[in-house]
Structure formats: C-alpha cells, structure tokens
Amino acid sequence: MKQKRPKYMQIIDAAVVVIAENGYHQSQVSKIAKQAGVADGTIYLYFKNKEDILISLFKEKMGQFIERMETDIQKKPSAKEKLLLLIEEHFRMLAQNHHLALVTQLELRQSNLELRQKINEVLKGYLNMLESILADGKKTGEFRQNLDVRLARQMVFGTIDETATTWVMNDQKYDLPALAENVRDLLLNGIHQS
Template sequence: MKRTKPKFKQIIDAAVVVIAENGYHQAQVSKIAKQAGVADGTIYLYFKNKEDILVSLFQEKMGNFIEKIEEEIAGKQTAAEKLLMLVEKHFSLLAADHDLAIVTQLELRQSNKELRLRINEVLKGYLKVVDQIIIQGKENGEFRADLDVRLARQMVFGTIDETVTTWVMNEQKYDLLKLTGQVHQLLIYGCGFFKPNS
C-alpha cells in the first residue's frame, strides 16, 4: 500500500508547508518536490496527479482529525458535552498546526470546483459526527424537538468554520481555544438547549 510508505507522508507534509508559505496558486509540484527532498518525477510514483496530492492531504489530515474527535466524543455522555468536545478539539487541532490551518481555511478553498467536491466527500465523515450529536440531543430532550438536523449541522459547521477562518485571516493573533466556551454556548442555545422562556 503506497499510503504507508514514508515518502507518501513526506510529500504530503511538504505540500502543507509549501502551500502555507506560498499560497495555493504558487504551490508548484516542483516546489513541493524540492521541499520533500525528492525529484519532481518521484511525486508521480506516489500520486496520480497534483489534485491527488491535495485530496490525499485533506484525507490524511482530516482523517486523523475525525478519528481523534470520535475518540474523545465517545467518552462523553450528553450531546452538549460532545459538542463542547467537538469544538474544543476542532479548535485545538488547528491551533496546534498553524500551517495546516492556513491550508484548510484559506488556500485549499481556492481549488477548482471538482477538487472541492472531492474534499467535501471527505468532510462528510465529519458532518456525520455532528449529525449524530444533534440527533442524540433531540432524542434525549437536550435540544428542541423541532430542530432541523441539516440546518443545525450547517449552523454548527458554519459557525465553527467561520470562527476559525476569521482567526486565520487575523493571522492567528488571539487565542482560538479561549473562544471554545462562548462558541459552544452559541451552538447549544441555537439548538434550543435551554428551553425558551415559557
């Protein structure tokens, strides 16, 4: 399996660095090869084409991402606690890797429609986790019974994503992790966690 060979990860990590430093449109294959310490042609022994590098990058990094979040969530009971963990992990994982944050929030979004569709495929795993939390919340009465799962998921992902993007665009000047509590509150209130005043 190619994906397990050392050069596979080596090239992906090089891609993250090169894209973060130079931007998506200035991340030529030759630059990535140089950063990875291999010849241009070697890239094509591990990846079908340039798009494949980027999709693999997202799969690899986001795969880890989802796995870690699922592990942490498994240990929590309530939907609200799970959501808190999700936000915290989402923030902490990106805050821990500045280059990756730049790549996922800013640079990779400049890719063409086809590539973004394939990236969205990868994202679906993450969105399913969110859906499960919301469904659980509705079932056990934490959240409103009339909550639309898809819309709630869009609020959760949209809010988290917009928060991280704003943080990256502000050059990560403030502490993203400190926002966890307030963002979590926005989300669970939006989900009707506390019953509207009766």
C-alpha cells in the same frame, strides 16, 4: 498501504509547508518535490496527479482528526459535552498547526470546484459525526424536539468554520481554543435574551 511508504507522508507534509508559505497558486509540483527532498517525477510514483496530493493531504490530516474525535466523543456522556469537545478539538487542531490552519481555511478553498467537491467528500465523515451528535441530543431530550438536524448542522459547522476563518485571516493572533465554550453556548442558547 500508502501510509506505510515513508515518502508518501513526506510529500504530503511538504505540500502543507509549501502551500502555507507560498500560497495555493504558487505551489508548483516542483516546489513540493524540492521541499520533500525528492525528484519531480517521484511525486507521480505516490500520487496520480497534483490534485491527488491535495485531496490526500486533506484526507490524511482531516481523517486522523476525525478518527481521534470519534473515539474521544464516545467517552462523553451528553450531547452538549460532545458538542463542546468537537468545537474544542477542532479549534485546538488548527491552533496547534498553524500551517495546516492556513492551508485548510484559506488556501485549499482556491482550488477548482471539482477538487473542492472531493474535499467535501472527506468532510462528510465530520458532518455525519456532527449530525449524529445533534440527532442523539434530540433523542435524549437535550436538544429541541422540533430541531431541523440538517439546518442545525449547517449552523454549527458554518459557525465553526467562519470563526476559524476569521481567526486565520486575523493572522491567528488570538487564542482560538479559548473561544470554544463561548461558541458552544451561543449555539446552544442562541443570541436571544432568555
């Protein structure tokens, strides 16, 4: 397994640091190699090409997160609680790793379309989990019966993503996880006076 080889994660972690510190377009393979403490050529023993580093980076970091999430979420009895947990953990993950937050919310989005489509593949697991929560809530009667699950998923994800991006663009200077409950309530109840 890739993950077993120590240099694999070493290079991925180096890539996160280098991209966060230098920006996407100033993150040459040689810089990543230097940060990882390996030769340029060594990179290509572990990754097919530069793009593969970036996809793997996203896969590893987001993959770990999604796995943890799926376990944690099952423990929650209601869809509402599951939704809150999802938002909280998402925000917490970003807040706990400032470098990673910068890389996923800003830098990696500068990549070309092809790469971004591959990144979206990885995101699918996350989006599926989100749709499951919404569909479950609909089934249990917690959420509206006429809920358009796909549209609702776009609202939830769009809101989380926009909130996180705004936070990163403001130099992460306020407490993002603290917003989780407000965000969840807004998504649940909308902006309308009830």
